Amino acid sequence: MLKFINQYPQKLSVTIMWYTPNCVDGGDWTKKGWWNLAPGQSAVVHGGDLSDINRYWCYFAHAADGAFWAGDLARQAPSRAFDWCEWTSSTDSTQIGYRMQDVGDHDDLDITLTP
Secondary structure, three states: OEEEEEOOOOOEEEEEEEEOOOOOOOOOEEEEEEEEEOOOOEEEEEOOOHHHHOOEEEEEEEEOOOOEEOOOEEEEEEOOOEEEEOOOOOOOEEEEEEEEEEOOOOOOEEEEEOO
C-alpha cells in the first residue's frame, strides 16, 4: 500500500508512477494523478503489496503556494486527472520531475510531505 500524508499547510496534489512492463501506449511505466490532499489529510493511492509489483515507485507533488516535491525523472502530465503510460502526453501537459523511491522488500510505504 502506498499512502501520502499531507503535513504541509497548503493543499497538495500528488501523482505517482510505477513499473508496468510493455504499457499499452508505450514505455514500461504507468503514471496516474492527481490526488488532492488538504492539510492533515492522507490518501492511499495504490493498494496491495508494493514490492510484489516493483521495488521502485515514483511520485511528484505540488502545493497551492508553488512548493513542490520532485526528482529528476522528467515526464509529461496534465493538470487534470489522468491514468497514462509514461510517454503519453497531451497538448495541455507540462513536464514534471518524478522522484524515485526505493521500497526495498517492504509491502507498504507512507510518504509524509512536510515543509
